Amino acid sequence: MNAITDLNDLRLFAEVVERGSYTAAARGLGLQTSKLSRRVRALEEELGVRLLNRTSRSLSLTETGRQFHQHCLALVAEAKAAKEIVERTRSKPQGTVRIACPVALLESGISTIIARYVQDNPDVQVLLDATNRRVDVVEEGLDFAIRVRLPPLENTDLAVRQLGLSIHILVASPELAARYPVPGSIESVKEWPTLSMASSNERFVWNLVDAEGRVTSWAHQPRLATDDLASLRMAAISGVGVAMLPRELVETDIQGGRLQHLLPGLASTPGLVHAIFPTRRGMVPAVRHLLDALVAGFEGQNRWR
Template sequence: MNAITDLNDLRLFAEVVDHGSYTAAARSLGLQTSKFSRRIRALEEELGVRLLNRTSRSLSLTETGRQFHQHCLALVAEAKAAKDIVDRTHSKPQGTVRIACPVALLESGISTIIARYVQDNPDVQVLLDATNRRVDVVEEGLDFAIRVRLPPLENTDLAVRQLGLSIHILVASPELTARHPALSSPSSIESVKEWPTLSMASSSERFVWNLVDVEGRLTSWTHQPRLATDDLASLRVAAIAGVGVAMLPKELVEADIQAGRLQHLLPDLAGTPGLVHAIFPTRRGMVPAVRHLLDALVAGCEGPNRQR
């Protein structure tokens, strides 16, 4: 026997049996009685068996029809359960959220925001890929990926939501600053240029820091770092050890500054703010678990600790 081509006919059959007549079943579903009757007859012809005994006044199940009806009820129940699952995902945060984020962003506060979100939403599971590689959200089946880039952002077919700003500041260890002249104003940048430096890796091996003052004036500093790497955590460790001056995200080193492990140099100058943003395949059909996590990230990234 060939597979049934329209599972809706099984539901119609179950409705006829449950209501006891074509007329009552058709009325409950808003269908014409004649159309309803034709669909059941077509189902019997497709199956090659009689399911209902018909008289002018009543309907009754054949033995095969009785057994078939039980399976139809199970199918209807499973369909309703499947819809209930979808309805629940549209009503409150639940289910699995798959995301990716650079390690340094996680260490600078993103991981705290995610942990708090998971704590507040016990029906949500977050699968987090902590990676510095450039991920493909579509190919890898991610709900979204978090990135930080200098403006303007590149054109993309993906949806983008800005989460906040990442401010980079100059920092050095107390031991390093003790070995060099004191800094009192932005004009002291010339003396800082004699200090050893640390930097993010550059494919061209040309290292330039662009610093902006509170009035928007730009100062560029070309330097040759003692250590260059694409790992912000390693730069932070080297800065604390006194290897050199580093330009690091403020949120990454805020605790070190408060604890005295690092000092904020030239507080009137900062690097061009990086845009912390999430990229995802589309805004359509976004379930609450994903949307609410993005909202939590926006709220957390725009908090007081993210400001210059």
């Protein structure tokens, strides 16, 4: 027996049996009676057995047809159940969302936004890959990946949604700041010990922008360089050196007096925090609402003015 290539024929056969005639089934399906009859006959030829006994007035199942019909009903029921699952995922947030995000961005507040979203949506499971490597959202089957890049963003075939801006500022502990005169310019901070994010070429440069858009570059040799923002923050709080850290990461430390904001007229060039995903078509509510929650999280906490 050849493999059945069109499962729709099983549904058509089941409909004929349920309605008792080709005419009634064709009317219910919106098909021509002759076309429906040909489809069922083609199914019998493909299976190599007779499923229906036909007379001019009635139809009846053969014994093989009766057994076959039971399996057809099961397949139709499974198809309906599969469609209902899709409809439910389109109507409200539910299901699994697979995302990737750099560790630094998570530590800067995104992890809090995601945790709040999961708590507010009990039917959603988020599988989060915290990684600093550049992921391939298509090859790795991700719903989206979060990135931060300096503008303009590179051209890509993927869909992009901007979430906010990430701005880094200079901070130091009160104990460290007490050992030096109050800085009035970048020149007055160049004698301070520094901390930095890791650099692959071991060249450490901070680019700072003032309110008029003038850029100042500061090359330095940090006492500690790491790709872990949490370690940089703790080193800054401990007075090891000046650090340039995301404003949202150190905002509560500044308010609590654990860190001081140095040279408030200078900051890094804003990085664009954005999500990339394969396509906007067919995006389920769980993914769309999580993206909305990330945008609202940035806006609500004044992260990207």
